[in-house]
Amino acid sequence: MGIKVKCELIKKEKIIEGIYKFxxxxxxxxxxxxxxQFLEIKVSETGEPFLRRPISIFNIDGEILEFIFQVxxxxxxxxxxxxEGEKIDIIGPLGFxxxxxQEYKNVAxxxxxxxxxxxxxxxxxxxxKANLNVYLGFRDKSLVTCEKEFEAIGLNKLVVTTDDGSYKEKGFAIDFMKKDIEVHKVDMIFACGPLPMLKAVRQYALENNIPCQISLEERMGCGIGACLGCAVKVISGAEPRYxxxxxxGPVFNAQDVEI
Ligand SMILES: Cc1cc2nc3c(=O)[nH]c(=O)nc-3n(C[C@H](O)[C@H](O)[C@H](O)COP(=O)(O)OP(=O)(O)OC[C@H]3O[C@@H](n4cnc5c(N)ncnc54)[C@H](O)[C@@H]3O)c2cc1C
Ligand code: FES
Known part of the structure; x- marks a missing residue:
């Protein structure tokens, strides 16, 4: 269910225009x-807007949690x-x-x-635990974030793409991933992003029999299963259900949900 806590904002960083790291x-x-997993954040003390906003956990560093959000x-x-110094009302961690x-050989x-x-x-x-091949796609150069942070983890490969070619590789991240998988098989794909990208990754994983976990960042209301604001068709059982x-979620096995 998550824990409700008033958390002190230790550091606020504007990483690019319109995107903040807290x-x-x-x-x-x-x-x-x-x-x-994600956090449900109360964005104001006045009660307006009423609904909390879901934001993913970016980094866990001891007692400190970091999240990054776009306005x-x-x-x-x-x-x-x-x-900095103010307290933010946060419920988390959420999502079962x-x-x-776990241990893998190669992952994308x-x-x-x-x-x-x-x-x-x-x-x-x-x-x-695995050879890490990371593919990060952005619309254009102005929206590229966190490349250095991923690089610093120590990866087997990092590909950064922009749709318009204004930074690093031109095109969609999925196409670069597919090309690499033709040469080096992977035993798991992890994906999170806009719905068209997730649909394409899921389709590719199913067609090629590659296990795949996708994180669905649906619009949400309550964040705790009370409002039906985030329905997804689950097809893992004998009968499909919502x-x-x-x-x-937000993370599902790709073959278990229809998107
Ligand atoms: C599980 C989960 C994790 C998320 N993690 C992050 C994160 O780490 N960083 C981050 O920047 N955002 C994240 N989001 C999206 C974020 O919650 C929304 O952008 C935010 O709630 C928008 O609130 P708002 O009041 O600013 O905009 P609103 O006024 O509610 O909406 C403004 C615009 O944003 C669109 N929008 C709202 N919610 C979403 C959504 N979920 N997906 C796509 N478009 C949306 C609306 O359609 C509208 O066009 C996550 C969403 C979910 C469900
Ligand atoms: S957001 Fe309310 S049920 Fe999921």
């Missing part, structure tokens, strides 16, 4: 958190106004479905846009 002191949440609308705009970290980790953030803690935790991304 480091908060949250020992109770940090102790329990697993890669792929999209009213909620994230208000969140960006918090200053986190990424499964693919993220797009703001979907790269939950993959950082995952990549860190997979270090020493499940909650916030409770059963």
């Amino acid at each position: 480091s908060v002191k949250a020992p109770e949440i940090a102790k329990e958190a697993k890669p792929g 999209k609308g009213r909620g994230t705009e208000l969140l960006a106004k918090f200053e 479905g986190s990424f499964k970290v 980790i693919i993220g797009g846009g703001i979907g790269i953030y939950p993959l950082y803690e995952l990549t860190k935790e997979l270090k020493g 499940g909650h991304v916030c409770k059963e």
